[in-house]
Amino acid sequence: MQGVDKLEKARERVIDAIAQNMNLYGVTPSVGRLWGLMYFHEEPMTLDEMKQELGMSKTSMSTSVRNLMELKMVDKVWKKGIRKDLYEVEEDWYQTFIDFFTIKWRNGISMNVSAIQKSLAELKELLKDDQVSDEIKVEAESDIVKLNNALEYYFWLNRLVDSFESHEIFTFVPKK
Structure with a gap:
């Protein structure tokens, strides 16, 4: 599809910057990358989706999400018909x-x-x-x-x- 590579490159640049910036404040780059990924994702994500996107273990994803929730950067949300926990970023x-x-x-x-x-x-x-x-x-x-x-x-x-x-x-x- 036309433009997909440029779109991904533009997003990746911002995600990398977010990960590096959060690292300056004691948050691991992988947690920063997760937040960046979720920021650009249009829908709330499950741990399995995050795992698939970032190639990290489900345990690592769970720990990272919990860290982001403690920082109030991610919220658990509910969606009708979906049994798995869903998470989305605070976009403000x-x-x-x-x-x-x-x-x-x-x-x-x-x-x-x-x-x-x-x-x-x-x-x-x-x-x-x-x-x-x-x-x-x-x-x-x-x-x-x-x-x-x-x-x-x-x-x-x-x-x-x-x-x-x-x-x-x-x-x-x-x-x-």
């Missing part, structure tokens, strides 16, 4: 960006804030300890200032994530 790139990054950012924020708060508590206890030298206490006080500054950053980042989730960000940076 803005929402996909928001879901993907806010999940990643929230995890990072939570991990760092927890570590900082634990360290702050330990450093404050250190300041109360009469057995600790003044030199160590001065360093601990300096670290407390640094960690409080870091907390301010993470609280700001949390508000930024909130603005993405509420779509308030589009007030400041419109979609078009």
Whole structure:
């Protein structure tokens, strides 16, 4: 059929770019390729169809789909008369960006804030300890200032994530 090769080449270029881009953010290239394949597929797909298209095992497909569902990039859908699970991509790139990054950012924020708060508590206890030298206490006080500054950053980042989730960000940076 005329033009099929060009169509496939154009799609493959975008799928490769998506896979490489998602790899930068901790998602394997194969998961990125799966999302790209599903994006260009007009109908929801079964795991068997995905397996056939990408040549991966059904277990690998299942794991990849589950990963994409956790990132809110793929949804399970129902279609009358079809018993197998069907999956389709979230086609709103803005929402996909928001879901993907806010999940990643929230995890990072939570991990760092927890570590900082634990360290702050330990450093404050250190300041109360009469057995600790003044030199160590001065360093601990300096670290407390640094960690409080870091907390301010993470609280700001949390508000930024909130603005993405509420779509308030589009007030400041419109979609078009």
